[in-house]
Amino acid sequence: MKHYRPSSGRGKAGMSREIGAEIMRDVTIHDDGMSHFGGISACVTGPMGCGKTTFLLQLAQSVGSLTNGKSKENYTASTPLMPETVIWRGRQLDYWNTLTPNNWCKSFPQTPLKRQVCVHVFENDDEKLRFFEDRIPSREVVFDGNNLGYLTYSTASDLYSNLIKGGINVVYEPTVYYLQTDIVEELVKRTLYDLRLKRLKKETKKKKKEEDADADPNISLMHEGRDVQAPSGIFWYELLEELVKRKPQREYVSIFIDEAHQVIPMTPPGEFWHLLAWFGNSMIDFRRKNISIFFSTHDTKHLDYRVTERILYYFWMPGSRTYPRVSMLDPPITRIIDKGEVIPELSNRKWGYSQFDAIPHQPPLIRVEGMPAST
Ligand SMILES: Nc1ncnc2c1ncn2[C@@H]1O[C@H](COP(=O)(O)OP(=O)(O)O)[C@@H](O)[C@H]1O
Numbered sequence: 001m002k003h004y005r006p007s008s009g010r011g012k013a014g015m016s017r018e019i020g021a022e023i024m025r026d027v028t029i030h031d032d033g034m035s036h037f038g039g040i041s042a043c044v045t046g047p048m049g050c051g052k053t054t055f056l057l058q059l060a061q062s063v064g065s066l067t068n069g070k071s072k073e074n075y076t077a078s079t080p081l082m083p084e085t086v087i088w089r090g091r092q093l094d095y096w097n098t099l100t101p102n103n104w105c106k107s108f109p110q111t112p113l114k115r116q117v118c119v120h121v122f123e124n125d126d127e128k129l130r131f132f133e134d135r136i137p138s139r140e141v142v143f144d145g146n147n148l149g150y151l152t153y154s155t156a157s158d159l160y161s162n163l164i165k166g167g168i169n170v171v172y173e174p175t176v177y178y179l180q181t182d183i184v185e186e187l188v189k190r191t192l193y194d195l196r197l198k199r200l201k202k203e204t205k206k207k208k209k210e211e212d213a214d215a216d217p218n219i220s221l222m223h224e225g226r227d228v229q230a231p232s233g234i235f236w237y238e239l240l241e242e243l244v245k246r247k248p249q250r251e252y253v254s255i256f257i258d259e260a261h262q263v264i265p266m267t268p269p270g271e272f273w274h275l276l277a278w279f280g281n282s283m284i285d286f287r288r289k290n291i292s293i294f295f296s297t298h299d300t301k302h303l304d305y306r307v308t309e310r311i312l313y314y315f316w317m318p319g320s321r322t323y324p325r326v327s328m329l330d331p332p333i334t335r336i337i338d339k340g341e342v343i344p345e346l347s348n349r350k351w352g353y354s355q356f357d358a359i360p361h362q363p364p365l366i367r368v369e370g371m372p373a374s375t
């Protein structure tokens with residue numbers, strides 16, 4: 001049964017602040033995935049200009065984890081929190097400079113934590129990418145190593161080793177990316193094999209040929225022994241796999257992917273459709289491994305359904321579209337909220353009302369030269 005009826009006339013007053021606050025707590029505070037809830041997944045949805053990036057930036061500053069095996073159900077305002085390691089996907093036009101200690105304190109002087117910010121760039125792009133603040137006259141970003149660091153990486157594994165623990169790591173994926181053969185094998189084989197086997201079994205049934213059911217698992221893969229040039233966004237699958245494999249259980253990581261359709265598109269090309277199946281499957285491991293993931297998108301139908309169906313929490317912004325597959329809300333509900341208001345939902349279970357502020361001293365937009373405009 002749906003909890004909201006547009007005709008009820010209750011409007012915003014009928015939306016629960018308590019449930020809204022509870023969902024905000026559950027999304028930003030994480031406990032251990034073995035004994036308690038673990039990492040979460042969330043998606044902020046709404047049209048351009050509705051405040052998605054502003055909201056994500058504030059979530060990125062507020063994520064924290066509980067120590068000593070405590071559960072978030074007993075959390076109070078005085079419970080100590082550990083800052084999590086944040087990974088923020090860097091885009092060509094971005095606002096990550098908002099997060100540096102100097103800039104954040106100008107806007108929110110009461111923030112208890114000052115998180116170091118570090119930009120990570122692929123070594124082959126080191127000379128190629130240049131960072132500017134979009135002001136007049138435009139000014140090149142200064143990496144002073146203190147307020148704002150800069151590091152290069154050669155592989156996803158190298159990047160993992162370079163991550164600033166408890167800091168904000170802005171990661172620029174390689175502009176030209178080759179998926180390594182062994183990773184292709186590991187990630188694709190299982191999925192392709194399953195699919196191939198399924199199809200073979202179907203055909204077998206049809207033809208009544210028993211021998212086809214034992215398909216050879218060494219099916220030929222798309223790469224034929226070479227590294228494969230892949231859409232740059234696929235680098236994230238590799239990085240997430242690295243995290244699942246290497247990250248110790250007691251370390252908490254939150255990943256932020258703004259404009260997530262660039263990384264998990266609804267219609268991925270060719271073989272990458274299969275890789276996305278893997279991405280959806282490994283989201284189950286994220287929870288247990290204390291990895292949280294936050295997406296934003298204009299419309300959930302722009303994201304692959306195998307991922308959206310596994311997202312636990314949705315944040316509906318003004319004018320966003322809800323869909324029955326992922327939400328218990330009727331679409332007109334998002335028309336009655338205004339900028340700075342959001343409807344948090346535990347997908348198809350409960351929903352409420354919450355608010356967030358604009359960033360009072362928003363620094364100028366970051367513009368990166370040398371990377372494709374679509375990222
Ligand atoms: N809570 C808010 N109250 C008032 N203005 C806001 C609020 N959140 C964001 N804005 C403003 O709205 C504009 C668009 O915000 P942005 O976060 O970039 O949206 P989106 O990422 O959805 O395109 C910005 O100018 C921002 O300052």
Ligand SMILES: [Mg+2]
Pocket residue numbers: 052053054258
């Ligand atoms: Mg945005």
